[in-house]
Amino acid sequence: MKKKRDLVFKAGAITAGIAVGVAAMLFAVEMLLTAKYSEIEAPELERVPGYDSGYVARYRAGLDTADMYHDRPLRIHVNNFNMRRDTDVSQLPPAGVTRVLSYGDSIASGFHVDLFNHYTYKLEKRLAADGRRFEILNMARGHSPGIHAMHLRVDLPRLRPHWVMQQIELANDVSDEAFVSHEGYDQFGMPQKITGGRYILSWDDKWLSTMPVGLEFLESKKFYLFFLQRVGWFLSMHYPNPVFSLEGDTFYYSMGYDRHYLTRGRLERAFERMFVTIKAMQRYVEANGARYVLLVSPTREMFFENRFRAGNTALYEKALARAAQLGIPYVPAKSAFEGAGGSELFFDFCHPNFMGYEVLTNELYRHFK
Known part of the structure; x- marks a missing residue:
C-alpha cells in the first residue's frame, strides 16, 4: 500500500513539475512575443461593453494618431462615440x-x-x-x-x-x-x-x-x-x-x-x-x-x-x-x-x-x- 502511495506521489510530482515547466516556458514565450508586438504601432482598440469577445472591437474614443502610408502620415481621429x-x-x-x-x-x-x-x-x-x-x-x-x-x-x-x-x-x-x-x-x-x-x-x-x-x-x-x-x-x-x-x-x-x-x-x-x-x-x-x-x-x-x-x-x-x-x-x-x-x-x-x-x-x- 505504501509503495502504491509513493508511486502515485512520484507520478503526481513529475506531472506537476512538467506542467509547471511547460507553463513557465509558455509564459516566457508570451512575454517575448509581447515585447516584440509592443514595438508595432497599431490603432488603439477596445472591446465593446456587453460583449466578452476580442473579436468585437472598436477604436478608443478620443484617439488621435497617424496611419503611416508610404512614409506619409494619414491622420486618424476618433470622436466621442468611437467613430472616425x-x-x-x-x-x-x-x-x-x-x-x-x-x-x-x-x-x-x-x-x-x-x-x-x-x-x-x-x-x-x-x-x-x-x-x-x-x-x-x-x-x-x-x-x-x-x-x-x-x-x-x-x-x-x-x-x-x-x-x-x-x-x-x-x-x-x-x-x-x-x-x-x-x-x-x-x-x-x-x-x-x-x-x-x-x-x-x-x-x-x-x-x-x-x-x-x-x-x-x-x-x-x-x-x-x-x-x-x-x-x-x-x-x-x-x-x-x-x-x-x-x-x-x-x-x-x-x-x-x-x-x-x-x-x-x-x-x-x-x-x-x-x-x-x-x-x-x-x-x-x-x-x-x-x-x-x-x-x-x-x-x-x-x-x-x-x-x-x-x-x-x-x-x-x-x-x-x-x-x-x-x-x-x-x-x-x-x-x-x-x-x-x-x-x-x-x-x-x-x-x-x-x-x-x-x-x-x-x-x-x-x-x-
Missing part, C-alpha cells in the same frame, strides 16, 4: 438632421485614406451643398457582416439613426466571414454571439490575426497565435488548397498561413451566411423605424485581363442577384468604376484610392439625392 470623425456628435440626432450610420470593412473605415477623401465625409458635404442636413457617421467597426451585426445591436438603440448604410467587398469580406461562427439568433435573425474571426484583440489589446480552431480561452494569447500561424504555414505549403492554386479562378484575400482553412466549401457557406446576416440587419434596422442600404464595392481584378477577372466578376454579380432576391436595397458600383478608370482607381486588390472614393461618393449621392 473630426468632430464629436450628440447621442441623439439634432433636430432636422438625417443621421446615417456607415458600417463596412476597411474600405468603409478608410484604410490608408485621409478622412476628407472618404465617401462618408464627401457625401455629407455634397448633401450639405444641396441644403440637406445629414450626418454620415463613419462607424469604423469590424470587417465582416457577422461582426457588423454585433456592433449594430449596440449602436442603433443608442444613436437612433434614420439610415444604416453597410459596405461590402467580396474578395475580402467572404474570406473574412469564413472565420466567423454564429451562436444563437434573435427574432430578426442576427447572431446573438459570434466566435472566431480573422482578427482578435490580445489580452493586452494588440490587434492580431488568428484562425478559429477552438480553445477560445487561448485565442487571446500570442504564443497560441504564433503556434497556429506556424502550423498553418506548414499545412498551406504541404497540402495546397485548390482555391489558391494556379488553376484558381477567383481571388480571395488570405494571410498565407490560412489558405488551407479557406476551402471552397467554407467560402461558399460564408457567402450565404453574409447575406443571411445582411438581411437580418435590414429587418432589425427597419423594425426600429430606420432605412437600410447596401453598398457593393468592386474588386480591382474585375477591371483588367488576369485569371481572376471572370471569377471575381461572377462573384460580384452573384452578390447583386442575392441582394435582389432577398429584397435588400443596394447601390452597385462596378459600372461607375469601369467608366472612370477601372483598375486605376485602386491602390491594391480592393482598396480604392482617392479617385475610387470619389466614384463611390457619386454613386451614394445619387441614392440619397
Whole structure:
C-alpha cells in the first residue's frame, strides 16, 4: 500500500513539475512575443461593453494618431462615440438632421485614406451643398457582416439613426466571414454571439490575426497565435488548397498561413451566411423605424485581363442577384468604376484610392439625392 502511495506521489510530482515547466516556458514565450508586438504601432482598440469577445472591437474614443502610408502620415481621429470623425456628435440626432450610420470593412473605415477623401465625409458635404442636413457617421467597426451585426445591436438603440448604410467587398469580406461562427439568433435573425474571426484583440489589446480552431480561452494569447500561424504555414505549403492554386479562378484575400482553412466549401457557406446576416440587419434596422442600404464595392481584378477577372466578376454579380432576391436595397458600383478608370482607381486588390472614393461618393449621392 505504501509503495502504491509513493508511486502515485512520484507520478503526481513529475506531472506537476512538467506542467509547471511547460507553463513557465509558455509564459516566457508570451512575454517575448509581447515585447516584440509592443514595438508595432497599431490603432488603439477596445472591446465593446456587453460583449466578452476580442473579436468585437472598436477604436478608443478620443484617439488621435497617424496611419503611416508610404512614409506619409494619414491622420486618424476618433470622436466621442468611437467613430472616425473630426468632430464629436450628440447621442441623439439634432433636430432636422438625417443621421446615417456607415458600417463596412476597411474600405468603409478608410484604410490608408485621409478622412476628407472618404465617401462618408464627401457625401455629407455634397448633401450639405444641396441644403440637406445629414450626418454620415463613419462607424469604423469590424470587417465582416457577422461582426457588423454585433456592433449594430449596440449602436442603433443608442444613436437612433434614420439610415444604416453597410459596405461590402467580396474578395475580402467572404474570406473574412469564413472565420466567423454564429451562436444563437434573435427574432430578426442576427447572431446573438459570434466566435472566431480573422482578427482578435490580445489580452493586452494588440490587434492580431488568428484562425478559429477552438480553445477560445487561448485565442487571446500570442504564443497560441504564433503556434497556429506556424502550423498553418506548414499545412498551406504541404497540402495546397485548390482555391489558391494556379488553376484558381477567383481571388480571395488570405494571410498565407490560412489558405488551407479557406476551402471552397467554407467560402461558399460564408457567402450565404453574409447575406443571411445582411438581411437580418435590414429587418432589425427597419423594425426600429430606420432605412437600410447596401453598398457593393468592386474588386480591382474585375477591371483588367488576369485569371481572376471572370471569377471575381461572377462573384460580384452573384452578390447583386442575392441582394435582389432577398429584397435588400443596394447601390452597385462596378459600372461607375469601369467608366472612370477601372483598375486605376485602386491602390491594391480592393482598396480604392482617392479617385475610387470619389466614384463611390457619386454613386451614394445619387441614392440619397
